[in-house]
Amino acid sequence: MAAPNTPPAVPPMPVFQFPDDADWDFSQDRLVFTVQVGEYVGSVFVDKRTFTSLMERRPTPEEANAFFHDNRPAFERAVEMRIMDRRLDPDANIHLTARDVRQAGRSPH
Numbered sequence: 001m002a003a004p005n006t007p008p009a010v011p012p013m014p015v016f017q018f019p020d021d022a023d024w025d026f027s028q029d030r031l032v033f034t035v036q037v038g039e040y041v042g043s044v045f046v047d048k049r050t051f052t053s054l055m056e057r058r059p060t061p062e063e064a065n066a067f068f069h070d071n072r073p074a075f076e077r078a079v080e081m082r083i084m085d086r087r088l089d090p091d092a093n094i095h096l097t098a099r100d101v102r103q104a105g106r107s108p109h
Helices: 048-055 061-070 072-084 098-106
Strands: 023-025 030-037 040-047 094-096
Touching: 023 061, 030 061, 030 072, 040 048, 040 072, 048 061, 048 098, 061 072, 072 094, 072 098
Parallel strands: 040 094
Antiparallel strands: 023 030, 030 040
């Protein structure tokens, strides 16, 4: 029996893992990387137009990849927010938008 003033148990936060596998998909003109949460493994897609909006110019795949790595915490936080809000695509993957990344960059970690 819990003490009368004991707060209710809070479920643990999921543990997000991001393997270092980001790579440019030249056939779809987008960056692809993986997210793992428990047994869930999904793909995250960031289209070139998202990078264009974030960088305010049309980047090469190499520049977009460098931008991703330089700002990886914001991209990962955007994925975490989408999963926590249960905003997955119908195929259970995630297509990040510039809005997702900008919002995550302003959010406390």
